[in-house]
Amino acid sequence: MIRVSQQMLFTNYVSNMNSSLSQYMNLNMQAASQKRINKGSDDPAGIYQVYxxxxxxxxIDQYRSNIGTAQGWLKQADDTILQMNTIVTRLKELAEQGSTGHLTDANREQISYEVREMYNQLITLANQRFEGKSIFAGHKTEESAFEAAMWMRGNDNTDLSNVDFKVEGDAPKTVVIQMLGSPAPSVSGDPVTLANGTRFRYSADGGKTFTDSTVTMSGSDFLLDMGGVRVTVADPTLAVPPQPPHTFTAVAENDTNDTSGSWMWVYPTARYMGDDKDAIEVDEFGAGGITGSASGVFNKNTLVRVDDYNGLDTITYSYSTDGGSTWKQNNTAPAQTTDTTALLTVPGGTLTLTMPTDVGTDLAGPFGQQFSIRPRTADISVDISSNESVVINGIGKDIFGGIYKDPSDTSPHLVFGDDREKNLFDTVGRLLSSLETNNQDGCQDALEHLRTSSEHLLNQVASYAGRENRLVVAKSVLTNLEYNEEERLSAVEDVDVTELMTKLAQQQIGYEAVLKSSSSIMKMSLMNFI
Structure with missing residues (x-):
C-alpha cells in the first residue's frame, strides 16, 4: 500500500486541472483563429505542408504582380505602335499628294511642314515610357530609345554602299550636295576622286541657292563641312586591307537635273540609342591559339571546355550554363586530324573552333582550353509562372528602323540594310527630303516604302497582341492554381467548426468535472472523522 499524502493529492489536483485547462485553451485558440494548426507542435507534419x-x-501573388506589370508594358507598346501607324496612314496621304504631277515647288514645301511635325511626333512616340522606363530601348530603360539625327543618301549615280561615313549636326531643311570637278569649271560626267581639296557645293534651302566649298581633312578622314552639318568620310586607302579611293561623278555648275552627276541629300532620321541582340561574342582562354565563333539562339552565357582529343576523330568537351558551377561532361564532337575547324554542339546553338594549323596538331598538346559564349541580350523577361516567362520590352531599331552604331563598328549604318523599305524613320526622312527639294519621284518611292513600313508596324502589333493573350491565359491559370492551393491549405490547416464546437462542449464539461471532483476530495481529511 502507498500512503497518499496531502501534498500528493494537491499535486495531482493541480496537474489534472492544468491538463484539462490546457486542452480547453487549445480548443479555444482554434475557435478564435479557425485554424487547426497554430504552431509547429500542433502537427509537425502538417505545418510542413502548410508552409x-x-x-x-x-x-502566385508574385506571378500575378508580374503579369500586371507585363500587361502595362505591352499595352503601352501596343497602343504606341498603333498611334504611329495612324501617323503613317496620314503620311501616305501626303506622299500621294507629293507624287502628283500638278503640284508646284511651293505646294510640296507646304506639305513638308506637316511631314516634319509628324517626324518629330514619331520620335516622341518611339521614346514612350511606362512607369518611367523606356519601352523600346532594350535594357537601357533609363535612356531615350531614339534621338533626332541626319543621314545621307545619293542618286543613282552615287554609290554610297561601300562609303564609311557619319553625319553630325542638324539643319532646319534637307541639305543638297553636288560634287564638282577640278579644275573649275565642272564638266558633267567627269570623274571626281574624294580627296583633300576636292570641290563640292551645297544648298541648305532645298536646292534654291548653293554655296561652293572644298573637302578638308579631319585627322585621317575627309570632311565635308556645310555649316551646321558635317559629313565625315573615312579614307578607304587606309583600311586593312587598303581599298580603292571613292570616286564620284562631277556635276556642271549650272546643272539642276538631279539625275546627272553625283547628288547627295542629307536628310532627317532617328538614331537608335538602346542596345541590341544581334551578335554572339566568344572569348578564348588558353594558350592553344584556337579561336571560336558561335551561332544559334543563346539566352545566357555558356562556358565550353575542351577536355580531350583521341588523336583521330573525336573531341571530348564539357559545357556549363551556370557560370561554371556545374558542368555537363563527356560530350563528343567529330573531328578529322587534317581539319582546321571543329563543330561543338551546346544548348542554344553551336561553337565553331578554328585551329591555326589543324585539329591533329593544335589539339595534340595540353587540354583545358575554355571558351565563353556571350550573347548580347536586350530582352527584358518577367516570369509569369514557374516555367514560363514573357518578353515585355522592345528593340526600337528592329521596330522603327533609323540608324544604329553597332558596338563593333566605327560608324553607324542604316537598320535593315538593303531591306530599307521596313525602315520607318529612314522612309519618313526621305519623304521629307523629297518634299523639301521638290522631288516628285522621291515622293512616289517614299509612298511605296511607307506601305511596307506600315505592314512591318502591324506585324509588330500582332507580336505584342500575342504576348498580351498569353498573359490573359496565364492569369486564368494562376486563378485556378490559387483556388486549388487554398483548398489544399484549408484541408490541412483549417478546423472543422462543427467538430470543434462539440469538442469544446465536451472539454468544458470535463474541466468542470475536474474542478468539482477536486474540490470535493480536498474537503475530506482524517480530521473530519476525529
Missing amino acids: NHRETLSS
Missing part, C-alpha cells in the same frame, strides 16, 4: 502551400500562394 509549402503558403510559399506556393506567395509565388
Whole structure:
C-alpha cells in the first residue's frame, strides 16, 4: 500500500486541472483563429505542408504582380505602335499628294511642314515610357530609345554602299550636295576622286541657292563641312586591307537635273540609342591559339571546355550554363586530324573552333582550353509562372528602323540594310527630303516604302497582341492554381467548426468535472472523522 499524502493529492489536483485547462485553451485558440494548426507542435507534419502551400500562394501573388506589370508594358507598346501607324496612314496621304504631277515647288514645301511635325511626333512616340522606363530601348530603360539625327543618301549615280561615313549636326531643311570637278569649271560626267581639296557645293534651302566649298581633312578622314552639318568620310586607302579611293561623278555648275552627276541629300532620321541582340561574342582562354565563333539562339552565357582529343576523330568537351558551377561532361564532337575547324554542339546553338594549323596538331598538346559564349541580350523577361516567362520590352531599331552604331563598328549604318523599305524613320526622312527639294519621284518611292513600313508596324502589333493573350491565359491559370492551393491549405490547416464546437462542449464539461471532483476530495481529511 502507498500512503497518499496531502501534498500528493494537491499535486495531482493541480496537474489534472492544468491538463484539462490546457486542452480547453487549445480548443479555444482554434475557435478564435479557425485554424487547426497554430504552431509547429500542433502537427509537425502538417505545418510542413502548410508552409509549402503558403510559399506556393506567395509565388502566385508574385506571378500575378508580374503579369500586371507585363500587361502595362505591352499595352503601352501596343497602343504606341498603333498611334504611329495612324501617323503613317496620314503620311501616305501626303506622299500621294507629293507624287502628283500638278503640284508646284511651293505646294510640296507646304506639305513638308506637316511631314516634319509628324517626324518629330514619331520620335516622341518611339521614346514612350511606362512607369518611367523606356519601352523600346532594350535594357537601357533609363535612356531615350531614339534621338533626332541626319543621314545621307545619293542618286543613282552615287554609290554610297561601300562609303564609311557619319553625319553630325542638324539643319532646319534637307541639305543638297553636288560634287564638282577640278579644275573649275565642272564638266558633267567627269570623274571626281574624294580627296583633300576636292570641290563640292551645297544648298541648305532645298536646292534654291548653293554655296561652293572644298573637302578638308579631319585627322585621317575627309570632311565635308556645310555649316551646321558635317559629313565625315573615312579614307578607304587606309583600311586593312587598303581599298580603292571613292570616286564620284562631277556635276556642271549650272546643272539642276538631279539625275546627272553625283547628288547627295542629307536628310532627317532617328538614331537608335538602346542596345541590341544581334551578335554572339566568344572569348578564348588558353594558350592553344584556337579561336571560336558561335551561332544559334543563346539566352545566357555558356562556358565550353575542351577536355580531350583521341588523336583521330573525336573531341571530348564539357559545357556549363551556370557560370561554371556545374558542368555537363563527356560530350563528343567529330573531328578529322587534317581539319582546321571543329563543330561543338551546346544548348542554344553551336561553337565553331578554328585551329591555326589543324585539329591533329593544335589539339595534340595540353587540354583545358575554355571558351565563353556571350550573347548580347536586350530582352527584358518577367516570369509569369514557374516555367514560363514573357518578353515585355522592345528593340526600337528592329521596330522603327533609323540608324544604329553597332558596338563593333566605327560608324553607324542604316537598320535593315538593303531591306530599307521596313525602315520607318529612314522612309519618313526621305519623304521629307523629297518634299523639301521638290522631288516628285522621291515622293512616289517614299509612298511605296511607307506601305511596307506600315505592314512591318502591324506585324509588330500582332507580336505584342500575342504576348498580351498569353498573359490573359496565364492569369486564368494562376486563378485556378490559387483556388486549388487554398483548398489544399484549408484541408490541412483549417478546423472543422462543427467538430470543434462539440469538442469544446465536451472539454468544458470535463474541466468542470475536474474542478468539482477536486474540490470535493480536498474537503475530506482524517480530521473530519476525529
